[in-house]
Amino acid sequence: MRDRDSAVFNTIQQTPNLRSGLADRLIAQIESGDLKPGQRLPTEQAIMEATGVSRTIVREALATLRAKGLITTRQGLGAFVSNDPNPRSFSIIPTDLESIDEVLRVLELRIGIEYEAAGLAALRRTPDDIARMQKRLDALDRAIQQGGYGAEEDYAFHRSILVATQNSYYGRLFDTFGTSMVPRQWMRLDRMTDAERQRHTTRMRKEHYAIFTAIRDGNEAAARKALRNHLSRSAARFESLRDEGLSR
Incomplete structure (x- = not known):
């Protein structure tokens, strides 16, 4: 993982509501352009180390982003920001x-x-x-x-x-x-x-x-x-x- 990616990701802070806090921070970074279309996300292990949350929380947060169409996963490669991460329609899940x-x-x-x-x-x-x-x-x-x-x-x-x-x-x-x-x-x-x-x-x-x-x-x-x-x-x-x- 590149130093810049690590620096961006390490701005994520723990919140009382861990899953939504992690998902919200990632969404904010995607929407602001800090995490760019096609960019590879840190590994689950790197996310756990940066935030202090469990692997379950990390996976649930990533599942939320996938449901919103903001990230995609590639077998053996990890998760990537979608090439067109802006949602086409608003929804509440x-x-x-x-x-x-x-x-x-x-x-x-x-x-x-x-x-x-x-x-x-x-x-x-x-x-x-x-x-x-x-x-x-x-x-x-x-x-x-x-x-x-x-x-x-x-x-x-x-x-x-x-x-x-x-x-x-x-x-x-x-x-x-x-x-x-x-x-x-x-x-x-x-x-x-x-x-x-x-x-x-x-x-x-x-x-x-x-x-x-x-x-x-x-x-x-x-x-x-x-x-x-x-x-x-x-x-x-x-x-x-x-x-x-x-x-x-």
């Missing part, structure tokens, strides 16, 4: 959400997207859109009552809001994320008492129905306010979990 801090960043993104979408949906919704949203809420209620997380149903409800904008790009954007946009597993519902779970689901249902009612009634300002309140309160709940030391 499950390994992007391995900490509560990352979930909070996704929620910030969602607020930006869905806040505007809720207002547009209130202005443009059709009777079919209203019926679709009601159906999605009913499905979410059933999933929760049956003891599930309702991630799929929650995703479907929020997507129905985007569909109601009559702008297909909103729905297509959401589709690139899938249920990663609704990381219910982080809420630790299985650790709640029955009373805590009931309070949580009642609050979530109230927030969802506030959004739905505002869109149904064509109230643009109220729809935006209800959507922002819902996602902001979700963010506050995740921050509380982080502060309680439940992040991985």
